[in-house]
Amino acid sequence: MIYSAQVKVMPHKELLDPQxxxxxxxxxxxxxxxxKDVRIGKNITLQVEAPSADEAMKIAEEAxxxxxxxxxxxxxxxxxxx
Amino acid sequence: MIYSAQVKVMPHKELLDPQxxxxxxxxxxxxxxxxKDVRIGKNITLQVEAPSADEAMKIAEEAxxxxxxxxxxxxxxxxxxx
Numbered sequence: 001m002i003y004s005a006q007v008k009v010m011p012h013k014e015l016l017d018p019q020x021x022x023x024x025x026x027x028x029x030x031x032x033x034x035x036k037d038v039r040i041g042k043n044i045t046l047q048v049e050a051p052s053a054d055e056a057m058k059i060a061e062e063a064x065x066x067x068x069x070x071x072x073x074x075x076x077x078x079x080x081x082x
Numbered sequence: 083m084i085y086s087a088q089v090k091v092m093p094h095k096e097l098l099d100p101q102x103x104x105x106x107x108x109x110x111x112x113x114x115x116x117x118k119d120v121r122i123g124k125n126i127t128l129q130v131e132a133p134s135a136d137e138a139m140k141i142a143e144e145a146x147x148x149x150x151x152x153x154x155x156x157x158x159x160x161x162x163x164x
Contacts, residue, residue, distance in 0.1 A: 002118065008125050023126070026149055034141050036084065037129035043090050044105070047119035059116050066112055067105065 003048050003056035006079045009069045010041035044068055053080045085130045085138035088161045091151045092123035126150055135162050 011017045020038040027035045046063060050056035060078045069076040093099045102120040109117045128145060132138035142160045151158040 010125065010127070020126075023149065027145055030145075030148055032141060032145050032148075034131045035128050035145060036131055037127075039127045041125045041127075043092065043123045043125035044102075045092070045119075045121045045123075046117050049116045049118055059114060063109055063112075063114050063117060066114075067108055 001050065001082070003050055003053055004081045005046040005048050005056060005060035006081070007044040007046065007060060007064050007068055008041065008077045008079075009044065009064070009074050010076075011039060011074055015073060041074070042068070053082060056080050083132065083164070085132055085135060086163045087128040087130050087138055087142035088163070089126040089128065089142060089146050089150055090123065090159045090161075091126065091146070091156050092158075093121060093156055097155060123156070124150070135164060138162050 017039045019040045023040065024035065024038040027038070046060055048056040048059050050059055057078060057080050060080065064076045064078065099121045101122045105122060106117065106120040128142055130138040130141050132141060139160060139162050142162065146158045146160065
């Protein structure tokens, strides 16, 4: 069966996010001053062929740890949908 | 009050996602052949100061339309958390 795994990769809270700061400045220039902070990460959708949702989660975790996220700078969350 | 708005920006389904295809190839090289498709988008967290969740949603939508998403190539979804 094909499961859809949503992998959300975000920079660690303790770290500066220069891309987010640049976007925050851009929003200010556009007059959207009510936005007080911006953080930018990745959203990755995997289509995983697996016999069960647990197995699909294991495959998505391995993919996230090995390739999708940099554990030094980023954290990830995975949600599996059938 | 400060609301947290999650803006998920993904490439349109009809369009090729070359970044996703490159990651799919990389996962295959790592032996993760059960991943059949990959699509990569952005996940943006905004901290929005607004009197109500509806108002925060309007501000986040304006930010997404004006700066965060390219409507020609990308679609976006917004979720507001208080």
